[in-house]
Amino acid sequence: MGIAPEVFYDERQVAIIPMGFCYPGKGKSGDLPPRPECARHWHQLLLPLLPHIRLTLLVGKYAQDYFLGNTAKSTLTETVIHWADYLPGYMPLPHPSPRNQFWLRRNPWFEQEAIPELQQLVAQVLA
Numbered sequence: 001m002g003i004a005p006e007v008f009y010d011e012r013q014v015a016i017i018p019m020g021f022c023y024p025g026k027g028k029s030g031d032l033p034p035r036p037e038c039a040r041h042w043h044q045l046l047l048p049l050l051p052h053i054r055l056t057l058l059v060g061k062y063a064q065d066y067f068l069g070n071t072a073k074s075t076l077t078e079t080v081i082h083w084a085d086y087l088p089g090y091m092p093l094p095h096p097s098p099r100n101q102f103w104l105r106r107n108p109w110f111e112q113e114a115i116p117e118l119q120q121l122v123a124q125v126l127a
Helices: 036-049 061-071 076-081 098-106 108-126
Strands: 056-059 090-093
Touching (some): 061 076, 076 108, 090 108, 098 108
16 A cells, blocks of 8 residues: 555554454355455444544455445455446455465556555545
8 A cells, every 4th residue: 555554553543443353263265255245334433433434445245345336346356347337435355365366466557546546545545
């Protein structure tokens, strides 16, 4: 995102809100998906306490489906390809997991086009 750690971890500037607030456990190929009742319960209580949100980074398919609803595309890749359609409020991103290195290699446009735009948006929001 192009911001210093002290800005990233400053709760007055950046909020990190997971889709689930508990660890869902391990599955066959990694962690299980977040439990849907967690987001329904906690997000409705937490988000009103953050009235000045200017940009929400939707990291991963679960966050994209939850916040974008029927405007999310059928795959994470399709949603991220159309990232500009969701601005100015949302920026869909792949999960930054080491397991996604294959996705990043197959989609070089992401680092060439979307990341510079993300860095510019974050700089504007934090200015």
